Amino acid sequence: xxxxxxxxxSPSKTPTAITTISEFPQNPKTLILQxxxxxxxxxxxxxxxxxxxxxxxxxxxxxxxxxxxxxLPDAMDYALSVFRQLDKPDSAAYNVMIxxxxxxxxxxxxxxxxxxxxxxxxxxxxxTFPSVLKACSKLGAQSEGEQIHxxxxxxxxxxxxxxxxxxxxxxxxxxxxxxxxxxxxxxxxRHVMSWNSMLAGYAKNELxxxxxxxxxxxxxxxxxFDEVTMISVLPACGRVADLELALETGKWVHFYIKxxxxxxxxxxxxxxxxxxxxxxxxxxxxxxxxxMSMRNVFSWTxxxxxxxxxxxxxxxxxxxxxxxxxxxxxxxxTFIGVLSAxxxxxxxxxxxxxxxxxxxxxxxxxxxxxxxxxxDIFGRAGLIEEAxxxxxxxxIQPNAVVWRTLLASCRxxxxxxxxxxxxxxxxxxxxxxxxxxxxxxxxxxxxGRDDDALxxxxxxxxxxxxxxxxxxxxxxxxxxxxxxxxDKGNPNSMEIYNATEDMMRKIKSAGYxxxxxxxxxxxxxxxxxxxxxxxxSEKLAIAYGLIKTAPGxxxxxxxxxxxxxxxxxxxxxxxxxxxxxxxxxxxxxxxxFKEGSCSCNDYW
Ligand code: ZN
Ligand code: ZN
Numbered sequence: 001x002x003x004x005x006x007x008x009x010s011p012s013k014t015p016t017a018i019t020t021i022s023e024f025p026q027n028p029k030t031l032i033l034q035x036x037x038x039x040x041x042x043x044x045x046x047x048x049x050x051x052x053x054x055x056x057x058x059x060x061x062x063x064x065x066x067x068x069x070x071x072l073p074d075a076m077d078y079a080l081s082v083f084r085q086l087d088k089p090d091s092a093a094y095n096v097m098i099x100x101x102x103x104x105x106x107x108x109x110x111x112x113x114x115x116x117x118x119x120x121x122x123x124x125x126x127x128t129f130p131s132v133l134k135a136c137s138k139l140g141a142q143s144e145g146e147q148i149h150x151x152x153x154x155x156x157x158x159x160x161x162x163x164x165x166x167x168x169x170x171x172x173x174x175x176x177x178x179x180x181x182x183x184x185x186x187x188x189x190r191h192v193m194s195w196n197s198m199l200a201g202y203a204k205n206e207l208x209x210x211x212x213x214x215x216x217x218x219x220x221x222x223x224x225f226d227e228v229t230m231i232s233v234l235p236a237c238g239r240v241a242d243l244e245l246a247l248e249t250g251k252w253v254h255f256y257i258k259x260x261x262x263x264x265x266x267x268x269x270x271x272x273x274x275x276x277x278x279x280x281x282x283x284x285x286x287x288x289x290x291x292m293s294m295r296n297v298f299s300w301t302x303x304x305x306x307x308x309x310x311x312x313x314x315x316x317x318x319x320x321x322x323x324x325x326x327x328x329x330x331x332x333x334t335f336i337g338v339l340s341a342x343x344x345x346x347x348x349x350x351x352x353x354x355x356x357x358x359x360x361x362x363x364x365x366x367x368x369x370x371x372x373x374x375x376d377i378f379g380r381a382g383l384i385e386e387a388x389x390x391x392x393x394x395x396i397q398p399n400a401v402v403w404r405t406l407l408a409s410c411r412x413x414x415x416x417x418x419x420x421x422x423x424x425x426x427x428x429x430x431x432x433x434x435x436x437x438x439x440x441x442x443x444x445x446x447x448g449r450d451d452d453a454l455x456x457x458x459x460x461x462x463x464x465x466x467x468x469x470x471x472x473x474x475x476x477x478x479x480x481x482x483x484x485x486x487d488k489g490n491p492n493s494m495e496i497y498n499a500t501e502d503m504m505r506k507i508k509s510a511g512y513x514x515x516x517x518x519x520x521x522x523x524x525x526x527x528x529x530x531x532x533x534x535x536x537s538e539k540l541a542i543a544y545g546l547i548k549t550a551p552g553x554x555x556x557x558x559x560x561x562x563x564x565x566x567x568x569x570x571x572x573x574x575x576x577x578x579x580x581x582x583x584x585x586x587x588x589x590x591x592x593f594k595e596g597s598c599s600c601n602d603y604w
Contacts, residue, residue: 036064036067036068036071036072037071037072038072039072039074039075039078042064042067042068042072042075042078045064045067046064049064061082061086061093062092062093062096064082065079065082065083065093065096065097065100066096068082068100069096069097069099069100069101069103070096070099070100070103073104076100076101076104076106079096079097079100080097083097089120089122090122091117091122091123091124091125091127091128094113094114094117094122094124094128095125095127095128095131097113098110098113098114098117098128098131098132098135099131101113101135102131102134102135102138105138107135107136107138107139108135108139110131110132110135111132111135111136111139111141111144114128114132114135114148123155124151124155125157126157126160126162126163129148129151129152129155129157129160129163129166130162130163130165130166132148133145133148133149133163133166133167133169133170134166134169134170136148136170137166137169137170137173137174140174142170142174142176145170145171145174149167152167159186159187159188161187161189161191161194164183164184164186164187164194165191165193165194165197167180167183168180168183168184168194168197168198168201169197169200169201171183171201172197172198172200172201172202172204173197173200173201173204175201175204175205177201177202177205177207177210180197180198180201181198184197184198190223192223192224192225192226192228192229195214195218195223195225195229196225196226196228196229196232198214199211199214199215199229199232199233200228200232202214202232202236203232203235203236206239208235208236208239208240209236209240209241211232211233211236212233212236212237212240212245212246212249215229215232215233215236215249216249219252225256227262227265227267227268230253230257230268230271231267231268231271233249233250233253234250234253234271234272234274234275235271235274235275237249237250237253237275237278237279238250238274238275238277238278238279239278241473241558241560242473242475242480242558243279243280243473243475243556243557243558243583243585244474244475244476244480244556245475245480246279247279247281247556250272250275250276250279253272254272254288257272264288264291264292264293265294266292266294266295266296266298266299269288269289269291269292269295269299270296270298270299270302272285272288273285273288273289273299273302273303273306274302274306276288276306277302277303277305277306277307277309277310278306278309280310280556280583280585280590280592282306282307282310282312285302285303285306285307286303289303295328296328297328297329297330297331297334300319300320300323300328300330300334301330301331301333301334301337303316303319304316304319304320304323304334304337304338304341305333305336305337305340307319307337307341308337308338308340308341308343308344309340309589309590310590310592310599311344311589311590311591311592311598311599311600311601312341312344312599313340313341313342313343313344313345313346313347314341314345316337316338316341316344316345317338317341317342317345317347317350320334320337320338320341329362330362331364332358332364332367332370335354335355335358335364335366335370336369336370336373338354339351339354339355339370339373339374339376339377340373340376342354342373342377343373343376343377343380344600344601346380346381346601347377348377348378348381348383351373351374351377352374352377355370355373355374358370368396368398368399368401368402371390371391371394371396371398371402372401372402372405374387374390375387375390375391375402375405375406375409376405376409378390378409379405379406379408379409379410379412379413380409380603382409382413384406384409384410384413384415384418385418387406387409388406388418388421391403391406398425398429399429399430400425400426400429400430400432403422403423403425403426403429404422404426404436406418406422407419407422407423407426407436407439407440408439410422410439410443411439411440411442411443411446412603414443414446414447415443416443416444416447416449419439419440419443420440423436423437423439423440432463434460435561435562437456437457437459437460437463438457438460440456441453441454441456441457441460444456469484469485469537470484470485470536470537470538470559470560470561471483471484471537471559471560471561472537472538472540472541472557472558472559472560473541473557473558473559474541474542474544474545474555474556474557475556476544476545476548476549481541481544483496483537483538483540483541483544484537485532485535485536485537485540492544495544495547496540496543496544497535497540499543499544499546499547500534500535500539500540500543501534502543503539503542503543503546503574503578504534504539504570506577506578507570507573507574507577510573510576510577511573512569512570512573514533514534514566515533515565515566515569533564533566533567534570536564536566536567537559538557538559538563538567538571538584539567539570541557542555542557542571542574542582545557545582546574546578546580551579551580552579552580553580554580554581554582554583555580555581555582555583556582556583556585557582557583557584557585558584558585558586559584559585559586559587560587561586561587562586562587562588562604563584563586563591563604568591568598568602568604571584571591571593571598572593572596572597572598573596574593575593575594575595575596576595576596581593581594582594586604588604589604591604
């Protein structure tokens, strides 16, 4: 059967060129695959096959299909017309076509062809299933995927490693991690790809603890891993609550890269920069950045953001200038880093300038996050009215986060009216958090309006908001210790309380004065005010860290809430009196306490 009607086939061009295929058809496969690098080649080969009547050989037809469907970028229609003229296409022919459709991103066609294959009673094999499952995950066609899974079980191919991997990938990428994990756990032999699919699934769903846990299992079993593994694991290390575990795991990954002399690709380097800065080790981020032979906008952005969130605003801006000198064009995320750097460094005019430069020089429309950064810049600098005005003139609707930022600065700068206005707007736009009420209540009590403070507090309770209990984590020798405010449940509580009392005594003689305004509001029970504030979870954790680690060791704490004013003040003095660096990661940012001051410059 001739195929002369096909648009790719133009018989007038063909006959002369075919003479170069001298050994044809002894080794048709190599020849077709070697020859057909372009559609033009395909035309020539095709014409020759017609002329020599070789097209009717199934082997040759299949090789032609493979060239057209998979190797050539734009010959899928041609492949389909060849396929349609096969007498009885077998599973191999279907497989080539299904793979071809997936390569050409026509996943839907791949699934349709698979259905057709089933209807024609052609048995799918161990190559068909992985391809069609891949199409399902690309389309998010989960129920189709589940039906195929059932067929795989029936066909007895369920313990084929490659099929298992694609099943894990399909379930994990659609968010059904339980089923993915079931398939994973049943595997008798796990390839690095199986681990990677599982890890990527957890990472995509932000189950960071699961990522780290599974990766550590991988290490325990001595499994080899690759760059793809690390790209899932490093972001998780920057985000799990347990800071010590995160650091240990992430550092191990870095060590492995060095040991195996792996290439520090842009993606890997950027992931390392992000990891180190999210664990508060921004110096290591800079080191990695300097070692990278190639950097892109994401690498620069990760470093700028990392420096800004670790309180090194000025340095972040230096790198931003350097980035521009290197002709790397910043993107919208870079500007979030730049603006928050201005905020940390207290650079209001610079902030304004960069904000305008976004749209003027780079054609980037500011998003709500950028507006939020500007409100933070004004708020930090005490320009509360200006911040308020800025929000009112925003061309897009402000969200609760923007108002929350303003409320927090009203609390610091004791601006009651705008603070009240901010809470009203938060309530209008969002479910208010307990923290919002607490901010306003603290604002009242800081100016002596205790009745109002109590009223807001009661309003919070009426609305069913309870302050989440403060909780701090510290890891010592591989064991994680969790502390809650007024925590008496800990088996070592005598030891902890003695250490805390001792620590508080020492910092008092160095000038610490307890801030009972915070205590009054934070204490849920009727404890003595001063006792209560000295038993906030991070104080207990720091005191425990002090007695359990060698002098001079850095103490790392992570906390679920914002650090309160009193703990912040106390920690600064502790860092000086005990000559310790103390790193606290709270809900919003890092605090690096050293020699009596904090990297956040007392604004958080
Ligand atoms: Zn506190
Ligand atoms: Zn701080």
